[in-house]
Amino acid sequence: MTAKIKAGIVGATGYTGVELLRLLSTHPNVKVTAVTSRSEAGTSVADYFPSLRGIYDLVFQTPDEAALEQCDVVFFATPNGVAMNEAPALLAKGVRIVDLSADFRIKDIAVWEQWYGMKHASPDAVAQAVYGLCEMNREHIAAAQLVANPGCYPTCVSLPLLPLLRAGRLQKGMPLIADCKSGVSGAGRKASVGSLLCEAGDNFKAYGIGGHRHLPEIKQTLSSLQDGIADGFVFVPHLTPMIRGMHATVYLHLEDGTRPDEILREFYRSSPFVDVMNPGSTPETRSVRGANLCRISIQKAAGNENVWIILSVIDNLVKGAAGQAVQNMNIMFGFADNAGLQQAPLLP
Template identity: 75%
Template sequence: MTQTIKAGIVGATGYTGVELLRLLAQHPQVQVAAVTSRGEAGVALADYFPSLRGIYPNLYFQTPDQADLAACDVVFFATPNGVAMQEAPPLLAAGVKVVDLSADYRIQDIATWQQWYGMSHASPEWVARAVYGLSELNRSAIAQAQLVANPGCYPTCVSLPLVPLLQQGCLKSGAPLIADCKSGVSGAGRKASVGSLFAEAGDNFKAYGVGGHRHLPEIRQTINTLQSGVADGLVFVPHLTPLIRGMHATIYLHTEAGVNPHALLAEHYQNSPFVDILPAGSTPETRSVRGANICRISVQQAPQSEVWIILSVIDNLVKGAAGQAVQNMNIMFGIDENAGLNITPLLP
């Protein structure tokens, strides 16, 4: 008999919330049982998101207190930082599995997390039990996890190309490791802010967080877990682009002598359904992954140089957020990892 998974989504009014709803609508084994929003309680899902008309005809937003989240098999937290660490522990204690799309459980060192996020952690005991949900890196641990910390979008785009090289100890210790990254404006969330206005972000391009971005310690944590002596050389600079969806990382790195990064990545990811290693010399485009749970990666060597250039693209709302969350849920429940995620990218 096919397993039916009852899912709840806390904070379902944002971009990652509606993306979860879009993906779960076509998942053959998931029933969305509850969606919460304090501000929109009582509003029909189809009225708030016209794109979902006819898909969830009987689903209404409820407050977290009204929704019977404890009756769900899994609850996704698509909430701002600081919410899941307070509201997830009672659900976890009741045996519910949780996938947190915020940063509350991503960083294992509590002091580091508190430094970067500017608040005290409300459930540090669960941080140690959380599994970092970079699906292609931690599949076996995710399969046994009750709480998965879904990675940030930049860390996903940057880390996936680096994982095989770090696992083999291929990066040159002490050498510069530069991640020059660009994101669409949806990465800032659905909240109203001047920087996200069309007249501000359109026809514009700018760096931000140069002095320190919250995803920096998250990327460093992954690097330190896999290879010592490399993270100190990391320089991470994010940029805002006039795109709605899309994320692009250009990574400059130095390897030990004799390493061919393209061959290593191609072999490592040959059986990974959501990582596509392109032919050598290719240049992936953000539109080639729009709407899909795919990371496309290519490798080139800088002319007359020892520097390797790795290009990585994802849809920040899918592989960088909701898609990876569904992928992690599939792994947690031991079902087909592709379920609900066999999506052809949108073009144009």
């Protein structure tokens, strides 16, 4: 039997951290050997997360105690600004890294500093990092030492557009609008008035209309795939009263004669985690809950032959975060794409 690689998780007390622990617990090629948390150092993982009782006997350690340099791969499930300070030392020791924060996603350092409000500590690592949208950068991810895991909104919006952009089928000079909704877990596992049940429950609202941090990340992808499209991009996120799930409704104009359903179906023919549904279908967030899946459908807008509508759904904690991180790791180490990611969606 092939020896398992050793994995560490930095910042393992958040929603993406516990999701990584859940997914990696059944991975045939990986053993989690280190989990860190400065605030919970000395606490048993099973005590902190009762859902993991009987699965892990690990104890949270500080990063200094955890011997992360002995891991083959380290996941950073930390707030923005942490990985850029701590990852370079591990990179220098040959450790491979998947960063779930935004520290290495945006190549233009000035743009990153503008949107994230801090000075970047390791611009050289940004230049080294590969953007980890698996279905877009597979070959580069396979050779990477540092992968920047995409954000949840960028994943949900970019996956359905990727084949059409690569084919150059979007009309230049026309608006491209992404109307997106996310469950409350997208805000992270922290004390926040806006995430309280009495605030988020039985409520629906837009936010970040003046500019959301994921906007430059999405525009970077658009610009890299088809010239002249990013300038017309409009992105409006909304908070919905559910725990998990993300839904993107994308309005776009395509070149005459384009058969988008055929383009998407052919492009994703061999992709295990992208489901191109039949035209006219309406994918639901509950159909991907707990699974590393993106379900997509596309159809013409009623009464407007020039406008197409894409519907895209993911679980923001899985394909939008921890699941895609595991998928990136699988590609980096040559494992089967679906290793540790074969969970069926949860229903109800």
